[in-house]
Amino acid sequence: MTRNAFRMAAMATAIAALGLGALSVPAVAGQNSDNTAARPTQDTSVALVVLNGDPLSTYVKTKPAKGKKIDFGNTNVKAYRAQLSALRNDYKAWLRANVPGAKVTGEFDIALNAVAVQLNGASLAQVSGTSMVKSAQYQALYYPSAADPDLALISAPAAWATAGGSATAGDGIRVAIVDSGIDTTHPCFADTGYPAQTQVGDRSFTNNKVIAAKVFSNRTPQRGYTAEAVGEHGTHVAGTVACNYATPAKVGNVTIPYGISGVAPRALLGNYNVFPGDLANARSEDILNALEAAYADGFDVANMSLGGGSHGAQDLLTVAVDNLDQANMVVAVANGNSGPGFSTVESPGMAARALSAGASTVPHFVGVPISAAGGSYGGATGDFGTVTAPLTAPLAVVTGSVNGLSTACSALPAGSLSGQIALITRGSCSFSTKIRNVQGAGAAAVVVSNNVAGTPIAMGTDGTAGQPTIPAYMVALEDGMSLKSAAGAATTISNSAAYFLTSSANADIMAGFSSQGPTDVDVRVKPDVVAPGVNVLSSIPHQFCSAPPCFAFFQGTSMATPHLAGSAAIVRQQHPDWSAANVRSAIVNTADWGVLKAASNGSTIVYDGNTAGAGRENLAAAVNAKVALDPVSVSFGAEPSGSGQTRSATVTLTNLSGAAQTYSLAVSPVSGSGVGFSVSTPSVTLAAGASTTVSVSTNAAQGATAGGKQAVLWISSGGTPVAHAVLYTLVK
Structure with missing residues (x-):
């Protein structure tokens, strides 16, 4: 039987190891700002x-003994508490009589x-103008030391706030992770506080948070496979979808803030x-x-962070995905890591x-900090060695x-880098491969410059035998170019690892590896939408670090996909109909x-739908959507150059707002000369829940x-x- 093999899009050992483009993203103004001085x-x-x-x-009679807590049932505690309450009542009475506009809001x-x-409007002097008051001061404002940056980029907290906040975000919605398993021992998936659930499959790997555990491989009977999370990928993906709120995390010895x-x-x-x-x-x-199985088990959303070769417009797995969508299951799929380059979208992401x-x-x-010639730079750690004590050595710039x-x-050349810190790209x-070659030339450590805009990433091994052992770090492209001018300078690599949150200018940059459309045969726009997929921090199984729970930074459209699956869960929860x-x-x-910005320079805005889809997702806007479109983008296919053809397609608009709406419609060109686009009507009026069809055309x-x-x-x-x-046509 011919095998149609699917590889996991962006496994840590493969995608992080590729020397392809890195990613970065332009953020909405103010997001992830590192300027706190004006707060x-x-x-x-x-x-x-x-x-x-x-x-x-x-208080001498109520303070607890060392190592104990206040005993609120103790007679002395009760008596003194009543005394303090009476004093506060006296103050409140004084305040009502002397500063009537002020109001006590907490005790x-x-x-x-x-x-x-x-x-x-009262002053501090007014509200403290009695002998009952010891002191008064304005209330200070405090800020989180850091926010979860990928959630901030897609406005997830704002979406949660529309329906009960983090305590209920996604409550009860079921998301199937079609991947390599979920480690239920990880605190991201602890079921404390979850009601009892019907659990299906192998109960060794379920709880009231992860309610199904099944294995699917026609090689299972021969090899005895179970649903256990042996690989990292599925647990990382699952954490991005639904890790329990505010789970404390460390990467190595670094506490995430x-x-x-x-x-x-x-x-x-x-x-x-x-x-x-x-x-x-x-x-x-x-x-x-x-x-x-997931559909039959009642799951609302499926996440497939996987991909394989396309098999045309009738690729059966893409047909299956289309059918499940029409049977009311949202299926989020990785577009693939075969970019850059057009027509690199993979199956079943092409569905x-x-x-x-x-x-x-x-x-x-x-x-860790890396310093040379008066400059200091952040070097990202990954799967390779790190220094155990500060290392100082001359910087050898390996030109190319x-x-x-x-x-x-x-x-x-053997010995050409002996005792030096090598800078490569x-x-x-x-x-x-590259770190092994540098080690073979005698280098004491290596610094790899990123080759695209944005922050550095955690470099992963390629899984081959004989991995290099020297310390290795990645720096940002900009920092690599600065270091290049410090050739020969004494360079120090610190052993003090830390969490780095860089400028918002490094957000919303397209990943160079992100697959692009259009699809083959029917020339459809893909991806549909973009989500964070570079330097995504999430959970991994307990066996992948020395001190669980384990967390890691991964890269890939695999990491973007669960942002969409989790978003689908939030939208479905708030709009079950x-x-x-x-x-x-x-x-x-x-x-x-x-x-979204280009990987090449981190500044040029990307408007091409076959690179950036409809843009970077905004979950707060999604939960407040006023109208639905079907299809979500329109392709007019391929047409011969010089044919002078006019083609039309239909788009169904559905009023989601809950009240009658009049929608204005307009088309704006983005790229390409010699082709015009239009819509059949400038406006439509729809009752709540009603739908209508409009025609869009290309001439x-x-x-x-071409x-x-x-x-x-x-x-x-x-x-x-x-x-x-996005409306698209391809002139050939």
């Missing part, structure tokens, strides 16, 4: 007023004997393991079996009704043709257009130049754009 430090509308008398924690007696006061959360932290997960044990590929039947993910950057990493640096993909071969097609459209057609002039031509259909309500879709 207010006080709220002068409220005060804390401390009253005379010690609180329970320090405290454990850590402080105090009240909170809404001043309503915020709690890790999934996009839908209260969602329930299913482990549908198609890469069990040591298997690195799955057959079409295995994946189809997993999808059907017309898949929610296909392209990848962009997140501006953070774990690394990529930004003036060598890729070190071929053997270097990312690209052309695996990290293992929406169809899978409506959910998919809400995520795609409300994406932020014109924010190619005779002699139109290549892709693109426009955007904009749908507005009350003068404000509420949705958009």
